[in-house]
Amino acid sequence: MIAIEATETLGSAAVLDDGTALPCDLFLGIPKHCAPPVVEASGLAENGWIPVNPRTLETKCSGVYAIGDVSNTGTPKGGVFAEGAARAVASSLIARIGGAGQPEPFAGAGSCYVEMGGGQVGRVDVDFFSGPKPTGVFHEASADLRAEKEQFGVSRRRRWFGS
Numbered sequence: 109m110i111a112i113e114a115t116e117t118l119g120s121a122a123v124l125d126d127g128t129a130l131p132c133d134l135f136l137g138i139p140k141h142c143a144p145p146v147v148e149a150s151g152l153a154e155n156g157w158i159p160v161n162p163r164t165l166e167t168k169c170s171g172v173y174a175i176g177d178v179s180n181t182g183t184p185k186g187g188v189f190a191e192g193a194a195r196a197v198a199s200s201l202i203a204r205i206g207g208a209g210q211p212e213p214f215a216g217a218g219s220c221y222v223e224m225g226g227g228q229v230g231r232v233d234v235d236f237f238s239g240p241k242p243t244g245v246f247h248e249a250s251a252d253l254r255a256e257k258e259q260f261g262v263s264r265r266r267r268w269f270g271s
């Protein structure tokens with residue numbers, strides 16, 4: 109736990125559990141990552157996260173799926189993986205309801221853009237399921253990748269919000 113306190117001698121400080129105070133002017137923090145209480149209470153979670161079949165995202169309850177950060181797939185907890193998992197579940201439901209076609213399994217692959225400054229963006233392509241070990245390929249930063257990253261954002265905003 110970290111508490112932010114105003115102290116007489118240090119100004120603002122981040123105070124750790126053991127009482128150590130770290131002076132700071134600006135504190136950027138991310139809360140401890142955990143599944144929301146409603147997921148914990150569902151009975152689906154084990155050790156804080158929902159175990160799933162990593163390819164189908166199906167939980168221990170038949171016909172119940174978990175996608176995104178709450179699920180344990182063996183991939184990092186990232187938006188790009190949540191999107192890929194959602195696509196796989198949608199394809200599975202379409203095949204099930206339509207009674208035809210093969211569902212597309214979750215590929216466990218995705219890309220992460222890396223801002224380098226100066227208008228340059230790099231990209232790391234990672235693949236967790238194809239081989240015996242996860243692999244990652246780094247693409248050197250460039251202006252082309254910056255344009256690609258912007259297009260990535262535009263395409264998601266358009267799909268989700270229509271603008």
Ligand SMILES: Cc1cc2nc3c(=O)[nH]c(=O)nc-3n(C[C@H](O)[C@H](O)[C@H](O)COP(=O)(O)OP(=O)(O)OC[C@H]3O[C@@H](n4cnc5c(N)ncnc54)[C@H](O)[C@@H]3O)c2cc1C
Binds near residue numbers: 138176186189
């Ligand atoms: C600082 C930061 C930077 C990141 N950068 C990247 C990045 O560059 N690329 C990337 O791919 N990923 C990134 N991620 C990870 C990405 O944000 C998550 O993996 C992604 O948001 C997970 O999506 P999700 O839908 O599973 O969960 P969330 O986005 O957390 O959505 C869960 C939603 O459920 C809501 N909720 C909780 N409890 C209830 C309830 N009882 N009733 C109703 N609603 C409830 C929450 O309010 C929340 O809106 C980043 C994460 C952080 C913290």
